[in-house]
Amino acid sequence: MFDHIIASEKSTNPVRITAIAETGFKDWLGKQSDAHQAWIAANGYDGKRGTHLALPGENGTCQAIVLGYVDDAKTLWDFAGLPTALSAGDYALADDVTSNDALCEKAVLGLYLGGYHFDRYRKSDASTAKRVLFAVPTNDAAKRAENIARGIGLARDLINVPANDMGPAELEAAARRLGEEFGAKVTSIIGDDLTKRNFPAIYAVGKGSDRDPRLIDMHWGDEDAPKITLVGKGVCFDTGGYDLKPSSNMLLMKKDMGGSAQVLGLARMIMTAEIPVRLRVLIPAVENMVSGKAYRPSDILQTRKGITVEVGNTDAEGRLVLADALTEAATENPEMLLDFATLTGAARVALGLGLPALFSNDDDLANGLMENGMALHDPMWRLPLWDDYRPMLDSKAADMNNISGSPYGGAIIAALFLDRFAEGAKSWAHIDLMAWNPTARPGRPEGGEAQGIRAAFKLIADRYGK
Structure with a gap:
């Protein structure tokens, strides 16, 4: 995952990466040797953010790497291009970066994510692979960055x-x-036991697959600590059920468990940081398949909350499995309840692929998640729980339908x-996200992506950290 990162003591004589703020580039340039000034001019290098230049040393060797950056929420992406752009060799951050705690954390996180694969x-042919290694410091800033990177890496890998x-x-x-890595207790309720334990909606959606549905339940931390509960949609593949998706819409449906990947990545961050909370993670894990056992349009489903739901569309399955999980989560009245789900195409139409929709009671x-998201360039945008x-x-046959008859406002x-099912949770937020990068950018390769969990981790750490 991150085999391009090594500890600083394992590297000898690495090439140093010095970071120059865009606004200070001219002043820095004036202090360089005549030879380096001539080299920089010959290469047309102007120190713009995210761009770099190798400065020559004696005998044609590389003496240093100069990187332009801007000190803002996007700083980590300025560093993220280096792992794929630099020539083979050993590199390390210069003292001007490692001595600045905030900049060091962003830089190290950028280097981690930039080399994710x-x-x-x-x-792979190891004999022809480009060997680029980054020796990162062992200070607290680098450790925080590593924790976040490994949580993101876990989420990406799973998706x-x-x-x-x-x-x-x-x-x-x-x-x-x-759970084993951090001493958490993990249990599961599988197959027919879901009906016996009163998780009927999870069972109804998942029974159409030969692979048994289940509710995964993780507990970690002191039972007397503030309760934080994370719920993640775990639809491992979504055909749409009998309301079958077109084949083109199924191509990315391996990512429909992206919500579960987010909460496991976030849980990893929380447990690594040893935040003193009572953490619970609930994942309804199913496949939405077509078979003789699959649920049908117009079926009326029971739910754990006792609310009956008419199935207006079998492709709106995520909300059904989340309903049972949220009902269970709300019974404990946690201090904070967050659910992550690749739930609606409507949210993507409204906000695009890179901006998850946020709903909260x-x-x-909601303000804390949005503010941290903007500060960390891990954004989300609040939409209303519009009562009208x-x-x-409404349904004429059941307590409610799982969809609206209107094509508008689908995310809301x-x-x-x-x-309806999170009712009773005093502080709940729902994050509707894409969990996928359709194209590659520095630090954000095409494929599975973590969205919103850096912001959520910062909020939880600030509120409940030591």
């Missing part, structure tokens, strides 16, 4: 694994590996559906 299914190797059982196994929680739209979920409608 998912090559589980590709054979990138195809559905043939990431079904409900494999997702449970990933949660159990994480708590202004303080609630009747759009889905959030209002979930709001």
Whole structure:
């Protein structure tokens, strides 16, 4: 995952990376040797953010790397291009970076994410692979960056694994590996036991697959600590059910468990940082398939909350499995309840792929998530739980429908559906996200992506950290 990163003591005589703020480039340039000034001019280098230049030393060697940056929320991406852009060799951050705590954390995080790669299914020729290694410091800033990077890396890895190797059982196994690493307790309710334990909506959606549905439940931390509960949609593959998706819309449906990947990545960050909370993670893990056992349009489903739901569309399955999980989560009245889900195309139409939609019943929680998201360039944008739209979920045959009869406001409608089941949670937020990069940018390769969990981690650390 991050095999381009090594500890600083394992590197000898690395090339130093010095960072120059865009606004200070002219002053810095005036202090350089005549030879370096001539070299910089000959290469037309002007120190713009995210651009770099190798400065020559004796005998044609590389003496240093100069990187332009801007000190803002996007700083980490200025550093993220280096792992793929630099020539083979050993590198390390210069003292001007490592001595600045905030800049060091952003730089190290950028280097980690910039070299992330998912090559589980590709054979690589080690003899021709470019060897670029970064020796990172062992200070607290670098440790914080590593924690965040590994949480993001976990989320990306889980999403990138195809559905043939990431079904409900494999997702449970990933949660159990994480639990074992940090001493968390992980249990699961599988198959027919879901009906016996009153999780009927999860069972109804998942029973159409040969791979048993389940509810994965992780607990960590002191039972007397503030309760933080994370719920992640774990639809390991979504055909749409009998309301079958077009084949082109199925191509990315391995990522429909992206919400579960987010909460496991976020849980990893929380446990690594040893934030004194009572953490609970709930993942309804299913496949939405077509078979003789699959649920149908117009079926009326029972839910854990006792609310009956008419199925207006079997492709609106995520909200159904989340309904049971949110009901269970709300019974404990946690201090904070967050759910992450690749829930609606409507949210992507409204806000695009890189800006998750945020819904919340708590202004303080919503404002904290948005403010941290903007500060960290891990953004989300709040949409309303608009009361006037609630009747759009009415059903003549059941307590409610799982969809609206209108093509408009789909992300809000889905959030209002979930709001019925999160009722009782005093501080709840729902994040509707893409969990995927369609194209590559520095530090953000094409494929699975973590969205919103850096912002959520910062908020939780600030509120409940030591």
